[in-house]
Amino acid sequence: MKRILLAVVCCVLFLFGGSLSAKAVENTGSTLEKAAQLSDQALELAKEERYKEASEVLSYLLTQFGKSEEQAKLARAQQRLVDSTMETTLATLGKIEGTQEEKVERLTGVRLLLDAIVSDQQPLWKQMEYKVVNPLKRMQLTAKQGHSTEVQEATNEFLSNYYIVRPALSVDIAEETFAAVDDQVAFIEKMRSHSFQTKADQERLATATATLESVFTDEKEASEPSLFWLITSIGGIISATLFYVGWRKYRGEKTKLKETDKR
Template identity: 35%
Template sequence: MKFRVIILLFVCTIFFSHSVMAKPQSTMTELNHLADEALQLTKFGRFEEAKNLLEQFGEIFAKQGPSSNKLTMDELRVVTAVHHEALKALTSVTLSHEDRVKQVTAFRLATDAITSQYQPLWFGMEDTIMDSFQNVKNAALEGDTVLYNEELNDFLTKYAMIQPSLKIDLSVEKVQKVDSKITYIDRYRSSFAEQTWLKELDQIEKELKSLFSGAQKDDTDPSIWWVIMMTGGIIVTTLSYVSWRQYRGEKKFKKSSKKRKI
């Protein structure tokens, strides 16, 4: 009997927690799908349709996104900002097709970062980012200032695509540390000096590698821990109560047995 009670309580707890979390999860899944569709349409040059999807995303996110207990204020700000930039890119008459795709890609990667429970999409860009940065280093080794500036511009463009996602998935301190170094070599590129710059580039390369090595997410949804703890608490309480009842019953039985013998 006691095991039936425990199983019933367990099922009820799971059902309750699922019903509480279903709506936010469903909303985020829908937003993630809209972002993916918008990116695909952008790649095919169907900017007006992509813009409509982004506007739909904005409406849903404004109404339901902030109500999700999974999003922090920093994540809300990042997604809002990257969504605005993507929408602006799609409505721009001066941006090239390639630049529009890059802006919408940054948005797509950010939305995945807030919904992904496993490896985020931006993590798959490690080779692209590291190869691009290696080209910057090669140009520095050659002492070719023109080539160095071209490769640095290419790297900065690619890094900008994953930067919003980094802010969502990694600590502020870690991202700021890399950003400050990248900003430094970008701002003072005119004073390029091969030996000095190579030391800076080597350090940035190490920092970039550390970003990707720290990108592994915890596979367990934090809300699951709440369910486990709640269910565990119910089971422990139930077992304790059943054991106490059994103990009381055995005690009464022993007393009644003694009385009969007397």
Template identity: 35%
Template sequence: MKPFAVILLFFCLTFGAYSAYASSDSTLTELDQMADEALQLTKFSRLEEAKSILERFAVRFSEEGVKDGKFTMDELRVLTASHHEALRAVTNINMNVDERIRLVTSFRLAADAISSTHQPMWIEMEASVMRDFQEVKNAALEGDKEAYNQSLNSFLATYTVIQPSLKIDLAADKLQKLDSKITFIDRYRSDFSEQEWADHLESLEQDLQKIFSNPDEDEADPSLWWVISMTGSIIVLTLSYVSWRKYKGERQQKKRKDSNN
């Protein structure tokens, strides 16, 4: 194969890889924008419009996301469940406004978690989550069982907003550890004991801080970087080979001229 043909072939392969990723990014951006629009409409109580956007999201998600295998099975499961809850929120006129917004916000954060490659939006919930948790901890340290239960309910409501996003972004074992501690303090709240609960809450607080403190690393598909690296290397080698052939040809031509002279 001629050098130019080699370069052209690998240029086409690289461009094709970039095109595939660009198409995928375009779909994710579109889905993310739909989720955001649904949330904004919900906040202004424009529920019919929010419902229409969520239904369009489902169609687009099914056509592009599911069909083309853009998402993992866990992502499909989590986002589908979160979307179902958001749709239920905007169609149930008897639902409390705060609860409705909470469910749609949870869906919006989950959609962002799938599309974000660096700083997901759920990270911005750190202040709210940790503030609510601090109230739980304060009530426990004061031995106020009634305040403890009220604060714990508020914390759990806030935590469930980011829980679908955590299922998408966190390793399964890390999330399981966190959820098991939260389930424990919720299930056995009637056995409230100031000192014992202080130890549980201290451990839980450290886990919560960890999930917010580690920024996301670049999660670009390693296969893309492999293609880029290999293509670059081959192009460099090809150009080097072409230069060497040209140099060798010029030397031979010069020798022939010297012999004739």
């Protein structure tokens, strides 16, 4: 299968690599797909501690996304969620006292959210299963053992990772399921100060763990990537590159304007 996929990639690049015009590429992939790819650029910049550039990419993305026809097709709640998530992330990137971890987490949330909106299968947030569920299991174990310090550490890790993935979950799972998950998380936040010492609390914690595990495993899993997915991914990467070039051009024009004003 891997050889077949490699052959397909080579064929696609050979047939289209030298002949795609900018106009043709611009029509490849949706604005949302381009936005998802561009959010990945911002995330990588933040990982390199290039926060100003990451903010500029995200600001450009927010502006372009707001103008797109596809943004208007989203449900009103989804529009508000995307806007508020990006705006909160921009505010975090602008904080001088903010840590790199906090900034990367915020941008990861944006990336997962946009991917959840555009992906029909294998959303990226599913890759967070271990980071979300494993701390919950540690909370169960250490609560039974009466190790309150370890319980608090595991709770901090769980909540941090849950709030990264929460925006994506809110648009990608059934409304009643999301409400149930949020209810379980609210219980964890409320009872954490007691370190889940009672049997009732520990049973509720086990229920929360089972609920979140089901969220990560209850979707249809594709055993092999489809040819359509592969070609779409290649198109999305090419589109994102041109989208990024557009941002660079936009940034350059702004810089020139500032220099002209100074003169």
